[in-house]
Amino acid sequence: MDVLFVGLGSIGTRHLNNLHEIGRRRGIPVHADALRSGTRPLREGAAQLLRNQYTSVEQLPPRYDAIFITNPTSMHRDTLAALRGRAETLFIEKPIFDDPDADLAALGLADDQGQKAYVAAPMRWCGTMLALKEKLPGLRPYSARVICSSYLPDWRPGVDYRTVYSAHRDLGGGVTIDLIHEWDYLVELFGMPLESYNLRGTYSDLEIDSDDLSVYIARYPSLLAEVHLDYFGRTYRRTIELFCQDGTVTADFGAGTLTLADGTVERYEEPVNERYLREMDYFVTYALTGTGPSVNTPATALQVLRLTLGKA
Incomplete structure (x- = not known):
């Protein structure tokens, strides 16, 4: 090849x-x-x-x-x-x-x-996402809440975060498109929304000129979705919560777990590189x-x- x-x-x-x-x-x-x-x-x-x-x-x-x-x-x-x-x-x-x-x-x-x-x-290829997609047809969610919160200076150990493209709008950086993964997997799960609204900007003390916070609400035929993306969360969080007829289903992509409506926790921990x-x-x-x-x-x-x- x-x-x-x-x-x-x-x-x-x-x-x-x-x-x-x-x-x-x-x-x-x-x-x-x-x-x-x-x-x-x-x-x-x-x-x-x-x-x-x-x-x-x-x-x-x-x-x-x-x-x-x-x-x-x-x-x-x-x-x-x-x-x-x-x-x-x-x-x-x-x-x-x-x-x-x-x-x-x-x-x-x-x-x-x-x-x-x-x-x-x-994100489509991580073990937790694959498990969620398999179960999705039987879940009937009314609402989806997505968050990806992390601290940009921790993304690349040993590299000054101010020098990477994420910190610079003119290089295509900014949390809105840097974390496009979240919208990519939402569209794969539910398709394109009927309408969506977005507010974004730079709010933290990070030394960047790109946006570090982006928040959405979107309407689908049978559910509403909320999306929160940021560069400044000191505790890494990457989850989707689905509020369903029988309870809440939570996919935690950082922990590699899928918590079902009855409280059962399925584990799909794996090195990040496995998805790649x-x-x-x-x-x-x-x-x-x-x-x-x-x-x-x-x-x-x-x-x-x-x-x-x-x-x-």
Whole structure:
């Protein structure tokens, strides 16, 4: 499997490691190149997993089995334009863009243009979420309450939070789209809401210029949903509560538990990387043998982005 990575920060390096691990498990040789814009040293072990490092598009081979777009969100559109037609399948890190009005057709990414593409959605692949999705048809929720609260300086140990894209609006940072995972999984669970309202801004003492709090309320045909996202919670919380006919069902993605209406606690604790490995296993199958649309197409991802930004 010949692949190209554009962007080898923390998430790109994770995907590079996981791609090699899935290739090893499945007996699929992986040959990975990198297109780099600078000479900053790569993260430990990454260089050993690369075949070649290039500094310009003109140096690249004409075609890859897959290209991973894992550079900052603000660069996705220009990168995709520069690499159009060079990949059988695209893996695009979330959020797909920082511009909700991006023209997918101009990039060859519209549903009817034939480009295979998957936009990252790792929350869909965690053990607790998979268990919740299996039980959802029998739950009949009246209301959903979602929270993702965490402390941005703790996200990347040893890295000054003020220097990462999350802290800067012009790099695509801000809790509203940085934590697009929550809306991604809500849309997968319940579809697009009939209407939604959002208030957001910067309220904490963090030294950032991006929004650190975003709160939504949304209406579905049979339920209301509340969503709370922040960068300043000192105690990590990532949960969805479903208030149902028979009681409350709570999926705690941090603890890896699913608490049912009768109080039964099912446990799905696992290392965080397991969800990324499941996602990569899916992507490898889709890239090599899949036909038709992926489970998260660019069109769907852009629709979720528009919803997240109040443009839907």
